[in-house]
Structures are given as C-alpha cells and as structure tokens.
Amino acid sequence: MKAAVRSVKNFSKGYTDTQVKVRNATTNDAWGPSGSAMAEIAALTFDQNEMLEVVDIIDRRLNDKGKNWRHVFKSLSLLEYCLHSGSENVVRWAKDNIYIITTLREFVFVDEHGHDQGQNVRSKAKEISALLSDDENLREARRNHD
Amino acid sequence: MSSFRLQADHMQSDASLVTSVRKATSVDETAPKRKHVRSCIVFTWDHRTAKPFWIAVKVQPLFASEIQTFKALITVHRVLQEGHRSALKDSQPERGWLKTCARQFPGGEGMKGYSGLIRDYVDYLLDKLAFHNQHPEFNGTFEYKEYISLRQVDDPNEGYETVYDMMNLQDHIDDFQKQIFSSFKRSSKNECRISALVPLVQESYGIYRFLISMLRALYKTIDAADTLEPLKQRYKSQHHRLRQFYADCSNLRYLTSLISVPR
Numbered sequence A: 001m002k003a004a005v006r007s008v009k010n011f012s013k014g015y016t017d018t019q020v021k022v023r024n025a026t027t028n029d030a031w032g033p034s035g036s037a038m039a040e041i042a043a044l045t046f047d048q049n050e051m052l053e054v055v056d057i058i059d060r061r062l063n064d065k066g067k068n069w070r071h072v073f074k075s076l077s078l079l080e081y082c083l084h085s086g087s088e089n090v091v092r093w094a095k096d097n098i099y100i101i102t103t104l105r106e107f108v109f110v111d112e113h114g115h116d117q118g119q120n121v122r123s124k125a126k127e128i129s130a131l132l133s134d135d136e137n138l139r140e141a142r143r144n145h146d
Numbered sequence B: 001m002s003s004f005r006l007q008a009d010h011m012q013s014d015a016s017l018v019t020s021v022r023k024a025t026s027v028d029e030t031a032p033k034r035k036h037v038r039s040c041i042v043f044t045w046d047h048r049t050a051k052p053f054w055i056a057v058k059v060q061p062l063f064a065s066e067i068q069t070f071k072a073l074i075t076v077h078r079v080l081q082e083g084h085r086s087a088l089k090d091s092q093p094e095r096g097w098l099k100t101c102a103r104q105f106p107g108g109e110g111m112k113g114y115s116g117l118i119r120d121y122v123d124y125l126l127d128k129l130a131f132h133n134q135h136p137e138f139n140g141t142f143e144y145k146e147y148i149s150l151r152q153v154d155d156p157n158e159g160y161e162t163v164y165d166m167m168n169l170q171d172h173i174d175d176f177q178k179q180i181f182s183s184f185k186r187s188s189k190n191e192c193r194i195s196a197l198v199p200l201v202q203e204s205y206g207i208y209r210f211l212i213s214m215l216r217a218l219y220k221t222i223d224a225a226d227t228l229e230p231l232k233q234r235y236k237s238q239h240h241r242l243r244q245f246y247a248d249c250s251n252l253r254y255l256t257s258l259i260s261v262p263r
C-alpha cells in the first residue's frame, strides 16, 4: 500500500530517476536503505547534474517535519555515506550548507508513546558536523573508502 | 554552488517565518519547540538577513504573557548564536525592543515567576550585543575556528582588552545561570527555564575555549608576565565556577539528553 502511494506520488510530482532513488533510500519505512542503494547514489554524485538532484532531495528531507524523523535520519546517513565515498562536490555542498546540519544537533521529536526519537537524529547530526569541521578526519575517511 | 539552496522549493516565505515565530513563542510553559526555532535560524542563512525575523518577532503580541516573552528571548538568543552573521548586525538596532520587553515586567517575580528572569535575560542580551558590536570578528557562539587568526594579539593592549571584555561577559553568564537555577519550581518540570540554559552552556564553553587560547598567545607576546597576573587570577576563578555550572547542568536530564554538557 505504502509503496503504491509512493509510486503514485513519484509519478505525479514528476521526480526524476535519481530523485526517486534518493527518495526510496530515505523513506519512512522502519528499515534502513541497503548499502548497495547508497553506493549507487554515491556513484551518481560524480555527475554534476545528478549530484544536484541528489542533494536537492536530501536537502528537502533534512528539513522535513518531526513526524517524518526517519526522513531526516536516513538522509543524514545517506549524506554521511556520500561524504565518504561520493564526489568532492558533495563535500563542498555540505560545507556551504553546514547550518542545515548543525541546527539538527538539537532535533527533538517525541512520538505518541512518549519516546524521544530525536536522539538518533541528534547524534548523527553531531557526527557529521564534527566530520565537516575537521578536514584531516574527512580526508582520512574519504581515503579509506577508495 | 552556494546559491543552490535559493532554488530549493521548501524555502520559507516571510509568512511561514511569522508562523514559526508564533509557534516558537506559544503560550505553553515548555521549551520553544526546536523545529520552529530552527526554521528561524535557517531563514537567516537562506536569506542572509535577520531583518524579516525581527519584523516577525515584533508583530507577535507577546507582552500579555511572561512565558511568551521569555520564549521570545530564548528564540532571539538562539538566532544570534546560530543564525547567519548578519543576525548580530541586524539585531543591534533592536536593543530598544529588548529594553521594552524588560519594561513590561517591572519589579517582582510575576505571576508565573518569569518577570525577574526576563529582566535578567534582557540585560544579558544587551551585554552580548554590545560585545559583538565592539568585536565584530566573533561569531555568535565564539567558535574558535571561525576566528581564523588571533591577529589582535599582535597588539598586546588590544588583546588584553578583548580578554577583559570576554571575561566580563563570562561573569554575566554565570550570574544569569544562577538566577535561572534559583528560579526553579519544585512542583514543575521547569523545562521552559532549563531550555534557557542550553544557549548559556554553549556560549560559556565557547568563551572558555577562546580565553584559553587568547591567554596563551598573550603570554607568548608579553614579556612582563606580572601584567597578566590579574587576568590569570580571574581566569582561575571563572574556571572553577564554570565547572560548578556544568556539574549542576549535568543533573538535569532534559538538558543532558539534548546537548553534551562539557566537564
């Protein structure tokens, strides 16, 4: 059912193949994106146009509302993956827009059971903020991925 | 590349900024919701100005409620800290509005116990704005890396001045945090009050780290170490009080789950 709604949405909103891949890797489903899905997206970022489409969806997901905290969490994870093994342009984009990430370090979302689901997002945002402000570490992380 | 976000279709309009400010300053006695504060911060980066933010703040009918006013001050503080650099500049002309806030709640504790805190908060924010006016090379959280060069230290007197001014601000943070702690009510969760401690923890830690590196640099450039002795003594006492502050904060579960409190 969810998948059907998703494909209707993808079609009606006119998302490109790349955008759909990123959306599928960052859904509200309880399970995470597969490594191969993330690797495929990271590889796409070496093309300038595809890269812009990838970060466009990531950017929208990062600014999604609390109820969709999985969108936020998964796009942070995907971004982290791309920072490690995507193109240098992803790094530049993330540095230019670092405030999008640093301001998520205090993300809060309390679900209907009273659980604070924000913790996942907060710690991921902290990790990535630290990574982006430490060039040495970032280079190291990228080298290990080649 | 950096203009990329300007095309993003979720980019907020002035109208949704007003909504964010309204929701951040709602009448409930809770922390201002991070999501709405974040929208205000992100707006200043996307548009490289805080002027629309201030317009949005000033159209809210806040003064009927201590809590709404207090939440507005927290929101302003967060925007000064995490917003685009222009936020510090664009906020200088708004000192009058801050003073008006304080005047709305003269004397006493107020119905909900926030009146005194509002006056203290206004005092602190005015002090912070004055500092940034005097030292525009600092960002809102005094991040060391942002400061790039310690060029002022070439002139020991100017370095001395900066350290002195920062220490005054640090003392002010310490006074204010004590006021917040002493305003806690046994019977309630105090979440709203605690949420005002968050920016103070971050700011005092930024200042602390800065002072260390400034003092080190000063010791290198100035031969007569005894001219620095008063600063050193003051640093020691601040260090001690700061540790106490962080120890107090680490007992607040709401706060430790949100940010990492330095030790």
Ligand SMILES: CCCCCC=CC/C=C/C/C=C\C/C=C\CCCC(=O)O[C@H](COC(=O)CCCCCCCCCCCCCCCCC)COP(=O)(O)O[C@@H]1[C@H](O)[C@H](O)[C@@H](OP(=O)(O)O)[C@H](OP(=O)(O)O)[C@H]1O
Binding pocket: A002, A005, A006, A009, A026, A027, A028, A029, A068, A071
């Ligand atoms: C006789 C025959 C008829 C046939 C017909 C046919 C007809 C056909 C009809 C069809 C309807 C078919 C499909 C429509 C089905 C569902 C639409 C749901 C849309 C939907 O998703 O709504 C949700 C939840 O809705 C509710 O809580 C509330 C949902 C309430 C839903 C209500 C539905 C109602 C329907 C009623 C129907 C009523 C019908 C009425 C009919 C009347 C007749 C007389 C609101 O979405 P959301 O804001 O909660 O969040 C979603 C959600 O989290 C998704 O999981 C997420 O996607 P993924 O991350 O990919 O998982 C979305 O992210 P994106 O935006 O980035 O994609 C989010 O946006």
Ligand SMILES: CCCCCC=CC/C=C/C/C=C\C/C=C\CCCC(=O)O[C@H](COC(=O)CCCCCCCCCCCCCCCCC)COP(=O)(O)O[C@@H]1[C@H](O)[C@H](O)[C@@H](OP(=O)(O)O)[C@H](OP(=O)(O)O)[C@H]1O
Binding pocket: A065, A066, A067, A068, B023, B033, B035
């Ligand atoms: C001829 C036929 C016609 C048919 C039609 C229809 C058809 C039928 C259709 C049906 C729809 C039926 C059910 C729809 C049910 C639910 C859909 C509602 C979806 C839903 O949950 O909507 C609610 C709001 O709803 C209301 O307040 C109010 C919700 C009200 C809902 C109202 C509904 C209504 C209705 C009525 C009635 C009635 C009745 C009727 C019956 C009829 C029978 C025959 C959204 O709530 P939320 O929890 O999802 O969203 C929150 C909320 O927006 C918060 O304000 C927001 O926080 P702030 O930004 O701080 O304000 C949260 O953000 P974070 O998560 O980031 O913190 C959001 O996450």
